[in-house]
């Protein structure tokens with residue numbers, strides 16, 4: 275009799291636990307950790323921290339304050355919202371600085387769960403990674419030395435443009451140059467500081483990448499031209515196999531769009 279009583283009690287406790295684990299998520303509660311939870315989300319919850327690749331040299335998006343070492347920006351706030359959704363605490367994330375060249379490999383080898391780093395959604399990249407719906411749209415821009423007198427892409431005919439390896443910039447500018455019937459040359463670099471140094475030394479005549487990124491390198495001697503080429507839609511990227519994680523990320527982004535939270539964040543960072 276006692277055994278039956280214990281058995282009934284255990285079954286009731288099991289049901290109660292299962293029900294509480296499958297409840298819908300709210301802003302303050304972490305994503306469900308019940309039986310339906312994707313393994314990659316469970317792994318993040320067991321680890322207790324969300325690992326994210328972010329930019330550290332893009333003002334307003336992901337920028338590391340050289341004095342405090344603190345990384346802040348619109349994409350860091352997005353990271354906070356995702357940490358809150360997945361782990362119930364916006365502080366539970368670890369940010370790692372990435373570049374256009376390193377962000378893909380860091381996702382591939384599992385060093386980061388997500389990349390939130392001015393990563394343009396392209397058909398080609400979608401073959402390798404899951405991308406959320408876009409959370410921001412930028413355009414490819416051109417930075418030249420003020421004293422060059424160059425005011426538009428035409429002024430760069432037969433000149434050399436510095437671009438980053440693994441970035442969308444070269445293709446965008448090549449297409450625009452073809453349309454305008456001009457020839458341009460490209461030099462590819464691993465990092466943005468190297469491109470800026472090459473521009474300053476006169477090795478190249480122009481530094482091209484998304485406008486947002488160029489702002490991090492603007493100084494008294496340089497100017498960003500008004501032209502914008504090929505819209506760059508930024509998405510949160512995750513490993514192709516991690517469909518559960520991709521879904522929770524996309525749902526969060528879309529919830530933030532609907533609630534007006536994303537707009538508020540853009541306003542906060544002066545991006546509207």
Ligand code: GLU
Pocket residue numbers: 373374391392393394438440441442443483484487506
């Ligand atoms: N957003 C562009 C891309 O994804 C520029 C490169 C970068 O984000 O660093 O290729």
